[in-house]
Amino acid sequence: MTRAPTIAKRELTSYFYSPIAYVALALFLLASGVAFWDDFQPGAPAEMRHMFQWMVLLLVFIVPVLSMGLMSQEWATGTIESLLTAPVNESDVIVGKFFGAFCFFAVLLAPTLLYAVLLSIYGHTDKGAIASGYLGILLVGALFNAVGLFCSSLTRSQVVAAVASAAVLFIGTIVPWWAAGQATLGSFWRAVVDQCVLRRYEDFSKGVVDSGNVVFFVATTVVILFLTTKVLEMRRWA
Amino acid sequence: MISVRELSKIYGTVQAVDRVSFEVAKGQIVGFLGPNGAGKSTTLRMLTCYLAPTSGTATINGFNIFHQSEQVRANLGYLPESVPLYLEMRVEEYLSFRGNLRKMERSVLKKRIDYVIERCWLTNVRRRPIGHLSKGYRQRVGLADSLLHNPAVLILDEPTVGLDPTQIRETRKLIKDLGGDHTLLLSTHILPEVEAVCDRAIIIAGGRIVAQGTPDELRASRRLTSRVLIECRGPAKEVEMALARVSGVARVEIINGHGDSTCLAALRAKEGCDVREEAARTVIQKGWPLREVRLEHATLEEFFVQVTAGQAMGKTE
Numbered sequence: 001m002t003r004a005p006t007i008a009k010r011e012l013t014s015y016f017y018s019p020i021a022y023v024a025l026a027l028f029l030l031a032s033g034v035a036f037w038d039d040f041q042p043g044a045p046a047e048m049r050h051m052f053q054w055m056v057l058l059l060v061f062i063v064p065v066l067s068m069g070l071m072s073q074e075w076a077t078g079t080i081e082s083l084l085t086a087p088v089n090e091s092d093v094i095v096g097k098f099f100g101a102f103c104f105f106a107v108l109l110a111p112t113l114l115y116a117v118l119l120s121i122y123g124h125t126d127k128g129a130i131a132s133g134y135l136g137i138l139l140v141g142a143l144f145n146a147v148g149l150f151c152s153s154l155t156r157s158q159v160v161a162a163v164a165s166a167a168v169l170f171i172g173t174i175v176p177w178w179a180a181g182q183a184t185l186g187s188f189w190r191a192v193v194d195q196c197v198l199r200r201y202e203d204f205s206k207g208v209v210d211s212g213n214v215v216f217f218v219a220t221t222v223v224i225l226f227l228t229t230k231v232l233e234m235r236r237w238a
Numbered sequence: 239m240i241s242v243r244e245l246s247k248i249y250g251t252v253q254a255v256d257r258v259s260f261e262v263a264k265g266q267i268v269g270f271l272g273p274n275g276a277g278k279s280t281t282l283r284m285l286t287c288y289l290a291p292t293s294g295t296a297t298i299n300g301f302n303i304f305h306q307s308e309q310v311r312a313n314l315g316y317l318p319e320s321v322p323l324y325l326e327m328r329v330e331e332y333l334s335f336r337g338n339l340r341k342m343e344r345s346v347l348k349k350r351i352d353y354v355i356e357r358c359w360l361t362n363v364r365r366r367p368i369g370h371l372s373k374g375y376r377q378r379v380g381l382a383d384s385l386l387h388n389p390a391v392l393i394l395d396e397p398t399v400g401l402d403p404t405q406i407r408e409t410r411k412l413i414k415d416l417g418g419d420h421t422l423l424l425s426t427h428i429l430p431e432v433e434a435v436c437d438r439a440i441i442i443a444g445g446r447i448v449a450q451g452t453p454d455e456l457r458a459s460r461r462l463t464s465r466v467l468i469e470c471r472g473p474a475k476e477v478e479m480a481l482a483r484v485s486g487v488a489r490v491e492i493i494n495g496h497g498d499s500t501c502l503a504a505l506r507a508k509e510g511c512d513v514r515e516e517a518a519r520t521v522i523q524k525g526w527p528l529r530e531v532r533l534e535h536a537t538l539e540e541f542f543v544q545v546t547a548g549q550a551m552g553k554t555e
Contacts, residue, residue, distance in 0.1 A: 006338040010324070017326040078322035082383070085286040085318070086339045087311040236290040238249065 003088050004096035011070070011100025015107075024065045025108050031058050036115050046123030048115060052133045052205040055112075056198055057177075059137075059144055060169040066104065067148025068162035070097045071232075075156040080235075090232040094225055098149055105141040109134070129207030136204025139217035140197060144169055146224040153231045173197045239264045239391060239421040240285070244294035247280050254280045256445040257294065262438075264390075267417040269436035270425040273546055277445040278425040279319050282395050285423070286316045299390050312340070315384030315420075319395040321376050325369030329360055329379055332368060333386060340387050347386075354382040359408065374405045381412070392416065394424040398431060410435050429539045443546040456541050464535050466505040466514055467493075472526030474501040484520050486511030500529060 015021045035054035039047065074080035083093060113134075119125045144165075151165035152158075176196035179185060185193065193199065200213045240262040247255040255277040262268045272278050283289040285296055287307040295302060301309040324332060330351060337347040355364050358378040363371060368379060377400065384392055397413065398406045414435050416422060426432060432439045433453050440450040449456055470477060474495025481503055482490045488506045495501030507513045514531055521528050 002341070003339055006335065010327075010335050014324065014326055077325075078318060078320045079324060080322075081283075081288055081318045081320075082316070082322050082380075083339075085288050085311055085314070085316045086336065087308045087341075088339055089308075236288070238289065 003092040004099065007083075007088075007093060007096025008099040008103065011097050012103045015066075015100075015104040018069070020069075021066060021104065024062050028058055028062045028108055029111055032112055033115075036112075040115070040118065040122075046119045046125045047129055048119065048133055049129075049205045051112070051115065052137060053198070053202070055137055056140055056201055057174065059141060060173050061166055062108075063105070063141065063144040064148050064151070064162045064165040064169065066108075067101050067145050067165065068152055068158040070101055070149050071153040071228075072155050072158050072161045076158075084232075090229050094149070094153075094229045094232060098146060098225055101145045101149065102142055105145060106138070109137065109141070126207060129205075132207045132209045133205045135209065136201050136213075139204075139214065139221075140201055142221045143197070143217050143224075146221045146228070147172075150224050150228045150231070153228050239266075240296070240298050240423060242281075242285070242294075242296040245281065245284060245291050245296055246293045247277075247284060247289065248292045253445055255284070255291075258442065258445075258447055259294075260440050260447065260450060262421055262423055264421055265418045266437045267413065267422040267424070267435055269432035269439040270423060270442065271427065271429070271432055271439050271542065272425075272442040273427060276442045276546075278427075278442060279395055281442070282316075282393055282423070282425060286314060286393055287311055312387075313390050315387065315389035315392045317380045317384045317392075317394045317397055319399075319425075321380040323368045323376055323379055326367060328365055328367050329371075329382075330355070330364045332379065333383060336383050337386055342387060350386055350388065354385045357385065357412070358382040373400045374402060377401060377405075377409070381409070385416075389420065391421045391423070394422065396425055396427070398426070398428065429542055441542065441545055448545045449541075464507075464533055466507065466517060467502060467530070467532045467534055468505065468517055468521065468528070469500060469502045469530040470521045470526040470528045471500050472521070472524065476524075477501050477503055477521070477526065480520055480524055481505060481517055484513055484516050486513045486516065 032051055032055050035058075036048065036051045038044075038050040071080075074083065084090070116125065116130050119130075120127075147168055148161070148165040151168065152161040154164070155161050173196060176193040177198045179189065180193045180196075180199070195216075200216055203210050203213055240260075242261070243259050245255060245258045246253070258277075258281055260268075270278050270281070280289065284291045285298060285303060287303050287310055290304065295304060297303065298310050299313045301313065303310050324335075327335065333351045333354065334347065337351065342350065355361055358381050360375070360378055360382060363375055368376060371379070377397070381394070381397065384394070394413070398409050401409060410431065413422065413424065417435075417437070424436070436453070438450065438452050439456060441448050441456075468481065474492050477495070478490050478492050481487060484505075486507050488508045491504045491506075493502045493504050495503075505513055505517060514533060518528060518531050
């Protein structure tokens, strides 16, 4: 996988040429800024729990838009052919693309650090909780980007890729979050819902770094990336 | 250099390539010729390891396309048919990205980029985004990329499609210059291209190789007779009858005749006969002003039409 960094770098650079990436970035910052309003009130605890939780919900829609073109554009324009006829492995391509997208996600997140600075100026912040919140959001972002990359590798259409990954993330994140609030939920479904992204993320936003949760996010991300590599290998046998 | 054995590819139920075998020697330029949908691109994609063959095998530069795919690709320059490029990148930036993918050393890469940019006439656009370039320039960027690592083998899929006549001539000249140092396999459906640049042609139709050889060999193999064209001012019907009586003429065909004005006749001679002088004498004796007598050599085009039409008919039977 020695060629992955070259591909990651190209991918990251190409985000900065894409108007859609800027629109998504602006929307994300606007919405998370509004969510921060709740955290940034006189008398409220100096923490960012609200914003973090809202961020996860926002990312269900923002990440698919950012990741939709990762592979589908390569299929549509045919650049995949020149990419894979260079001495490059499928795993180089997928890992490279993933890290390129993940780095852009980190860029997207970076301006929100300003809120942490603001909080620490006006109050006594729990730095540990904020750090674990960011760790959690990075892990969630990694998982979401992997899902987006996977959906993007299945189709030549960016729109289809975006809708598909938003649907998957919606079912994996927002549906169980809504279901958890239903009192009539049976014990089996309660157990299922407890495995969902938001439940696992909650601990991070409270400042608890549970190794089980870290393993959950890392492992699912790796499995999805592995599957994406297989999708890419499949085209040779078409 | 390139050795292909019984290569086949089946897409679902469609046999795109059917037991294709051929060899390309070092330094040769070989044209891979066929009508659209004949299996040219599929064959090239298997050779460049983009697709896996259903059966059969091939080696490039001694490396097996299946088991040593990475070495094959490292020694290969490939220009895909659609010339896919990242449109947001600048020419120089793109070439440097491609060089890094190939793990080229920084100093070597810098020199090679300068070389291919000059070689492919890209000097005045080297800092322009590829998306702003015309089709002809993009084609050259693709070509520059395939030459970047100085590969022993170059595979070009329809390298002159979409270029204007001047660019086509320049590209063909470049390809011809590259032969000798590099082994070239280029696909095309333009016949003059093969006659202009290739040492050898492989004709493929319906997924199968229907003929291969040098352009001269191909012409000879089908005994394509040359024809004599005669243009004179005279009544078409009578001209036809008079010329048919000339000794050595096998067949007369009036290509173009308007009543009493000029008419153009094509004569097929019997083997070994030159009918030009006798035919001209006949026309003059009849009192029809002679405008032109021309011997037309058989073209590869006729050959191509014959073999590919035969193939198509064979399929429907």
